[in-house]
Amino acid sequence: MMTIDVLSAHLGHRDSREVEEWIAADWVRPHGTPGHYAFAEIDVARAWLIHDLRHDLGVSEDAVPLVLHLVDQLYDSRRMLDRLRRVLVRPDAVVLREQLTVLLRHGDETP
Structure with missing residues (x-):
């Protein structure tokens, strides 16, 4: 399991705000509660997919x-x-x- 800060760092984000937005949008569903999230391997893979969609492929937030x-x-x-x-x-x-x-x-x- 990975914390939100470690995940954000792996994704190259300076802070966890963007990942928190993905959680609020129900794009990623980690275990735990705000401030105590734990990301399983599948959550990390999904976060990488979202990161690639948004940052590398330019997919809009609406899409x-x-x-x-x-x-x-x-x-x-x-x-x-x-x-x-x-x-x-x-x-x-x-x-x-x-x-x-x-x-x-x-x-x-x-x-």
Whole structure:
């Protein structure tokens, strides 16, 4: 876990005001309370993403929530696909794999 001051320093910020604004906007959700925030690895990664969006890519403050929402959707989809993959590799999923293969080959068409 990382404190807000350490995180801000890692991001190259002179103080923690910008990170506090991200917390107030609900862009980053650390553990703890104001003055006692603790940032997990995922929070630090998200803070770096926000920093890069704002400072390196010039994404406007108004657009950041949309970008974060899309990134969250992408990661949710990846987690769902990974769960599906884990089910499909099970030895008892032969019939399911065959049915899925047929559906994927034919798309919306009825086989």
